[in-house]
Amino acid sequence: MPEDHLPSANPLSLGAAFREDDRRLEDLLRHVIDQLEAGHNDQARVLWRECEEGLIRHLQAEEAFLLPDLLTAKPREARALLEEHRHLRQRLAELTTGLHRAVRPDRVQAFVAELRAHASHEEKTLYLWAETAVERSQQEAAIARLGGQSTGASARS
Numbered sequence: 001m002p003e004d005h006l007p008s009a010n011p012l013s014l015g016a017a018f019r020e021d022d023r024r025l026e027d028l029l030r031h032v033i034d035q036l037e038a039g040h041n042d043q044a045r046v047l048w049r050e051c052e053e054g055l056i057r058h059l060q061a062e063e064a065f066l067l068p069d070l071l072t073a074k075p076r077e078a079r080a081l082l083e084e085h086r087h088l089r090q091r092l093a094e095l096t097t098g099l100h101r102a103v104r105p106d107r108v109q110a111f112v113a114e115l116r117a118h119a120s121h122e123e124k125t126l127y128l129w130a131e132t133a134v135e136r137s138q139q140e141a142a143i144a145r146l147g148g149q150s151t152g153a154s155a156r157s
């Protein structure tokens, strides 16, 4: 796909938006850990819920708007990222169950490390590539999905 259709006045690049979202999710997880360490399990659950919803939106945004093109262009890399998403969803579900009872903060800390590894993998294989290879309307739809907004653009699958 040509690069020259990208507008020069780019409000927020795809990479910047997804990086910022990763930072926001990591901050939330740190607050979850703080609350667990303080024994404030109810607050931890509220923050966890926010983090869970945000992370699911993040994964869905990539899967709906970015990964289909990567699957065509670089199938091996796309499949590796999708496998990491599957793993992260499984870990999310385990921790959600754990949070309903009692979960040790170090388990949430381990999840922070897994998320960070995934984000750094995507930094190398997805975000920068997508900025030039994915149509701008799809990029904007992906960014909008992070914030929970709905746009007219529909997902390709």
Ligand SMILES: [Fe+2]
Binding pocket: 058, 059, 062, 081, 085, 118, 122
């Ligand atoms: Fe991802």
Ligand SMILES: [Fe+2]
Binding pocket: 018, 058, 062, 119, 122
């Ligand atoms: Fe991501």
